[in-house]
Structures are given as structure tokens and as C-alpha cells.
Amino acid sequence: MSNKVHLGHTARKRFGQNFLTDSNIINRIVGAISPDNEHVMVEIGPGLAALTEPVAESIDKLTVVELDRDLVERLKQHPVLKDKLEIHQGDALQFDFSQLMQPGKKMKVFGNLPYNISTPLMFHLFEYAEQIASMHFMLQKEVVLRLSASPGTKAYGRLTVMAQYYCQVIPVLEVPPESFTPPPKVDSAVVRLVPFAEKPYPCDDIKQLQHVTSTAFNMRRKTLRNNLKGLFSDEEFSRLNIDASLRPEQVSVEQYVALANLLASKNS
Ligand code: SAM
Numbered sequence: 001m002s003n004k005v006h007l008g009h010t011a012r013k014r015f016g017q018n019f020l021t022d023s024n025i026i027n028r029i030v031g032a033i034s035p036d037n038e039h040v041m042v043e044i045g046p047g048l049a050a051l052t053e054p055v056a057e058s059i060d061k062l063t064v065v066e067l068d069r070d071l072v073e074r075l076k077q078h079p080v081l082k083d084k085l086e087i088h089q090g091d092a093l094q095f096d097f098s099q100l101m102q103p104g105k106k107m108k109v110f111g112n113l114p115y116n117i118s119t120p121l122m123f124h125l126f127e128y129a130e131q132i133a134s135m136h137f138m139l140q141k142e143v144v145l146r147l148s149a150s151p152g153t154k155a156y157g158r159l160t161v162m163a164q165y166y167c168q169v170i171p172v173l174e175v176p177p178e179s180f181t182p183p184p185k186v187d188s189a190v191v192r193l194v195p196f197a198e199k200p201y202p203c204d205d206i207k208q209l210q211h212v213t214s215t216a217f218n219m220r221r222k223t224l225r226n227n228l229k230g231l232f233s234d235e236e237f238s239r240l241n242i243d244a245s246l247r248p249e250q251v252s253v254e255q256y257v258a259l260a261n262l263l264a265s266k267n268s
Contacts, residue, residue, distance in 0.1 A: 009048060011182050015068050016114025020050040020138070022179035029190055030054045032172050033110045033136045037061075040100050044092045044111030044121070047071055049081060051112060056084045063100055065092045093121055097128045107131055112138035115184065119143065119159060122193075129166045129195035136172070136192050144171050144189040156249040158217045164253050165201065165209065167193040201257040205264035212260045216248040224251060228259070236262060 011017040020026055035041055035055045046052040046064040048071065056062045063086040066072050072089045076082060088095065092111075100107060109132055113121060118139050125135060139147075142155075148169045149155035163169055172190040177183035203209045216227050225237070225244035237244040240258045242251065 009070070009074070012068060016045075016116045017047060017068070018112075018115075018180040018182060018184045019048050020112055020179060021181045022175075025173070025175050025179045026050055026054060028173055029110075029112075029136065029138070032190065032192060033108065033134075035059045035062075035108070038105065039108040039133055040102055040105050042097070042100060042107050042109045044109065045114055046075060047112070049075065049078065051110065052081060052085070055110070056081055060084065061086060064088065065090065065095050067091050093117055093124055095124075097125070098131065101131055106133040108134050108136075110136040115140050115143075115186075122159075123162065126162060126166045132195050134192060134194050135167075136190060138175065138188055138190050140184075141174060141187040141189040144191045147191055147193070151252050152250050154249070157220075158213045161213050161253050161256050162210070163193065165199070165203065165257065167195050169193055201254045203257045203264075204261050205267075208263045208267070209257060209260035212263060213256055216251065216256070216259075220248055222247070224248060231263060232259065 043064045065088045145155045149160045170192040175188040
């Protein structure tokens with residue numbers, strides 16, 4: 001039997017709309033999210049409610065952020081969901097997630113993200129990491145590989161360092177294009193991001209970590225010394241026990257944090 005459903009909505013490319021239609025995959029994602037009433041449950045981009053319905057089934061309230069006004073209207077009229085949903089129409093990239101906080105509760109955030117904005121959206125959500133218990137996102141498989149990459153590999157980059165600074169990164173499952181309508185051009189994967197209660201390598205000034213990583217990865221083929229020229233002397237690299245002849249992808253999260261902390265101390 002086909003597990004594809006009739007959508008009754010024309011997918012909008014500019015909103016990154018690829019709707020999940022594979023019930024087996026949907027069940028596995030909902031199982032991974034593990035919805036409950038002890039957390040503020042938040043979905044980004046509910047779309048036609050493929051994940052929204054099964055998640056809302058077992059909980060009292062679900063907050064959703066959806067950009068597409070037509071889809072928001074559909075959700076408002078949804079016979080089962082309408083009493084359980086708190087709907088915010090707007091851009092998740094601009095959304096102030098702290099307004100959803102309730103005393104003593106952290107958020108569980110999830111979504112089959114529009115791939116065109118997934119990286120900036122994760123950067124936006126990292127700002128709320130202390131208020132988040134877990135995030136489950138459907139992403140391009142390539143982005144999940146970048147999030148979970150180890151130093152010294154091709155996939156290791158600025159996104160890796162920032163994600164692994166804030167979170168434990170756990171790939172959950174791979175999802176083929178046929179699981180969506182319309183099918184995306186790329187393979188997809190679901191990742192679980194669990195923000196650290198206590199960061200393994202605390203950073204004194206997150207702006208400096210952002211600055212150091214974006215400067216370091218500016219030219220991947222250049223050495224750390226060349227990319228970070230003007231920020232650190234050779235003497236400072238050796239004081240931190242960091243080999244300045246390394247390429248940016250060979251430098252660990254711990255070492256990037258050490259560089260950021262040194263920069264913060266120099267600027268204070
Ligand atoms: N959750 C649905 C599913 O799994 O079938 C839809 C997923 S679809 C890949 C992405 C959803 O995010 C769409 O509903 C789209 O309208 C919405 N969206 C796109 N850009 C958005 C943004 N900036 N803020 C909030 N939602 C957005």
C-alpha cells in the first residue's frame with residue numbers, strides 16, 4: 001500500500017517546502033523527539049502537519065512557527081489540532097524563542113527544516129541553547145555530516161565547531177528523497193542536538209568564538225597562522241600549545257575556544 005498522502009496544497013519552492021509523506025519515517029522521527037508535557041514543545045515549519053499531528057496527539061499543547069500564511073490558515077482550521085496549537089505566523093529566523101519560556105521548563109524544538117535557511121536557523125537557535133533540552137531536525141544529509149564531523153575531515157568546518165561547542169550531536173536516521181512530496185534533489189538525514197548542561201569548553205565571549213572561527217575558515221587551504229594573522233602572534237600560538245601550521249579543519253573545538261578566550265582577554 002502506498003504511504004503517500006494527497007496534499008491539496010501546491011508546494012512553494014521559495015519556502016523550502018518538501019512535505020514528509022512516509023509514515024514509517026514520520027513514526028521514527030516522532031519516537032526520537034519523544035514528545036511530553038514536561039517541556040515546551042516547539043515545531044518550526046509545521047507545513048501540512050505531517051509531524052505536528054502525531055506529536056500533538058500525546059501532549060496538551062504544541063507551539064508552531066510557520067511562515068506560509070496559507071498553511072497557517074489551514075492549521076487554524078484543523079479539526080483536531082486547532083485547540084492544541086499555539087500558532088505564530090512569521091519567520092523562524094527572526095523569532096524570539098525566549099517568549100515561549102515557562103518557569104522550570106526547557107524547550108524541545110523540532111522540525112523538517114526548509115533547507116535554504118537551515119544553517120542560519122541553527123545559529124539563531126544556538127543563542128537559546130541554555131533554554132533548550134533537545135533539537136531534532138531534518139536536514140540535508142551533507143549538513144548532518146558537517147554537524148557531526150571530526151577534526152581533520154573534509155566536512156569539519158565552522159558549523160561543526162559552533163554546533164559541537166553548544167551541543168552533543170547525534171545523527172539519528174537517513175531519509176531518501178522518495179519520503180517527501182515533492183522529493184528534494186538531495187539526500188536528507190535527521191539529527192539530534194542536545195545542548196550541554198555544562199559546556200566541556202566554556203567560552204568567555206561567544207562573539208570572539210564566532211570571530212575566530214569565521215576568520216580561521218575563511219581560506220581552508222591556508223594555515224591557521226596565515227588565516228589568523230593580525231589576531232595572534234607565533235608566541236601566543238605556542239603558549240596555547242597550538243601548532244600554527246595546522247589547517248583550520250585540523251583544529252579542535254577546545255583549541256578554537258582557547259583562541260577565543262585569549263582574544264577576549266586581550267580585548268578586555
Ligand atoms: N513539517 C512539514 C513536513 O515535514 O512535511 C513541512 C516541512 S517543509 C520542508 C518546511 C516548512 O517550513 C514549510 O511548511 C515552510 O512553509 C516552512 N518555512 C519555510 N521558511 C520558514 C521560515 N523562515 N520560518 C518558519 N517556517 C518556514
